[in-house]
Amino acid sequence: MKYSLVLLMKISLPLKDPVPIFSLVLFIILLAPIILRKFRIPSIIGLIIAGMLIGDHGFQLVEKDSIKLFGNAGLLYIMFLAGLELDMNDFRKNRYRSMVFGGFTFFIPLIMGFLVCTYLLQFNFMATLLVSSMFATHTLVAYPLASRLGITKNEAVTVAVGGTIITDTAVLLILAVITGAQAGNLNTEFWVRLSVSLLIFAVIILWVFPMLGRWFFKKIKDDKTSHFIFVLALVFAAAFLAELAGVEGIIGAFLAGLALNQLIPHTSPLMNRIEFVGNAIFIPFFLISVGMLVDLRVLLKGPEALIIAGALTGMALSSKWLAAWFTQLVFGYSNTQRNVIFGLSSAHAAATIAVILIGFNMHIVDENVLNGTVILILCTCLVGSFVTENAGRKLAIQEASEKPELPDQPERILIPVANPERIESLLDFAVMIKDPHAATPIYPLAIVQDNPAAKESIHASNKMMEKAVIHAAATESQLQVVTRIDLNISDGISRAAKELMVSDVILGWTDKTSATDRFLGSFFGSTLDNVLQSVWETIYVCSFQYPLNTTKKMVLALPKNAEYEIGFLHYLQKMLMLAKQSGAKLVVFCAESTQSVIDGFIVKTKVSIDITYKSNEGIENSQALTKEVTKNDLIVIVTARKGSLSYNASMESIPGKISRHFKDNNAILLYPEQTAIDYVEAGIQPEDLTLAPIQEQLANLSKLGKAVKRIFKPKK
Secondary structure, eight states: OHHHHHHHHHOOSSBOSHHHHHHHHHHHHHHHHHHHHTTTOOHHHHHHHHHHHHSTTTTOOBOGGGGHHHHHHHHHHHHHHHHHSSOHHHHHHTHHHHHHHHHHHHHHHHHHHHHIIIIISOOOHHHHHHHHHHHHOOOOTTHHHHHHHTOTTSHHHHHHHHHHHHHHHHHHHHHHHHHHHHTTOOSHHHHHHHHHHHHHHHHIIIIIHHHHHHHHHHHSOSOHHHHHHHHHHHHHHHHHHHHHHTSOHHHHHHHHHHHHGGGSOTTSHHHHHHHHHIIIIIHHHHHHHHHTTOOGGGGGSOHHHHHHHHHHHHHHHHHHHHHHHHHHHHHTOOHHHHHHHHHHHHOOOHHHHHHHHHHHHTTSSOHHHHHHHHHHHHHHHHHHHHHHHHHHHHHHHHHHHHSOOOOSSOOOEEEEOOOGGGHHHHHHHHHHHSOTTOOOOEEEEEEEESSTTHHHHHHHHHHHHHHHHHHHHHTTOOBOOEEEEESSHHHHHHHHHHHHTOSEEEEEOOOOOSHHHHHHHHHHOOHHHHHHHHOOSEEEEEEOSSOGGGOSEEEEEOOTTGGGSTTHHHHHHHHHHHHHHHTOEEEEEOOHHHHHHHHHHHHHHTOOOOEEEEOTHHHHOHHHHHHHOOTTEEEEEEOOOTTSTTOOGGGGGHHHHHHHHSTTSEEEEEEOOOOSSOTGGGTOOGGGOOSHHHHHHHHHHHHHHHHHHHHHOOOO
């Protein structure tokens, strides 16, 4: 006890030791949101207020420089997540809208600020240009709120994020020009150096980074820790390259997010780790560091400080609201969407203080402007957080009410697993195609044959399934492991599918390599043949050679009359979801009639996807598919069961063609859902049915009898 008191007496404020500093900040991150949630105050505001209290201008518990590293990292992390979570198809589709909003949110504050600073505050030209550009910039402080509410895919958020990077880039370029002019270096050499450095920077980030990421994820498949460290290293390398190019690091972090967007699926374990670390550590540190900038004592330094602080804050909020309002008028957004855009774009923090600090250090602006900017940061962060929280909640409720009703039969995905090396790739595929709103789990299935060694086999299968459970936990996916004892694998799959009422079955690709398998398969059919005859739900036979997130293009080959199959819309929805999650361009080989149905489905479901169509000759002619499919592409060929509307005899050779032509590609062989009861209901007339299947089986039995006779024929 005595030693503890002596230790407490030795502690001096502000804290110097990193251990108590880190401990204090972690408790703030834990408790501040919990306490303020009782008062319905956004957690972001709680962290900013906590930063005010513990900082140099509060109780002086912690020096600002002691958490500067984590604070800067948090800002870069916010910008990186903004680029990473963007729906790239929506971003491309709305790039012109982002440019329009970026123009509004840059020029309106710039022009209004120029007038106020010139005629009301009577600043000189250089100070007027600097402060006016400060009005134009903003920081996505409230973006974590939008992410938590699940509205980051909404067009309003996409446009706001795109506009942010446009206006911030323009402001930081103006800052570079101001600093060059102040130093007397604003000449031809300055412009050439800035242009060339920005061009080289953009090429490295947007071209080299995706190639490097794709190579790394293909070579290092299983080391999840290395994946996270690799991504983190690229983010900070991009920020450093941006600073070398003459712009702020936040531009590099955002472009790094765009560059890696298509390599990191939103449902992947890696994405879950990135969001967790950012939301738990880096982003809260940044918000606390923002609060430590605020000094409320400046309000007591005389009327001039109050006038400047009020003018700056009022101008910043009113100009950003006008930018959001004009965007609403041009594109017909709702009031809720306008408020979301305003909430996201109204907060001024990192870039704002960077601009003013540079101007203050270069003696362009005085202390009153610096202090007024600090008050502006506090007020705009509070307003932006409140507006985003309220409007974002309304927008989330509206989106939830507009979602299509779930089908009567819940989605259930069954994954029979025999090879432990395939578990993770099959699970990743299942998570990608699973409806995120479906409450049902994924069902990995282990089948043990009924023999004297069944107990040992069950124990081995349970150990194998532990890997699946651990992998699913990383994606926060629900998993329910199923183990069955049955006479053979196909019967076990069939009975499990019926008992669990599954909607989709995912099988691993198996080649019949042994002579015994080929011999018996020719008479009784392979495991897949037997499963197809007893399981009528959608079946995916998958061969994955490398991670799905490295897919550049997805080629979907559909047979003629595919749109008439019962399960067509079901598997089409899954394939669109797969292309969207993997960030791949979708190329569809199909007939014109099928294309019109697909286009209608895309319009109805409002799916945003990069899709092109080609003639469906590729189904029968493997050369067309071979020319289209390249090294990093995923090939999906839709076939059919015998007797179905889209079936033709050439489909029997498709598995062999895949093994020969696409053995180095990720490939999926897809069998649509069918019903086993009424052919007439499916549009097949009785005269179309033949005795060919029965005759074929009788011929197989005859061959088997002759073979058995030869085996047991007594030797002479």
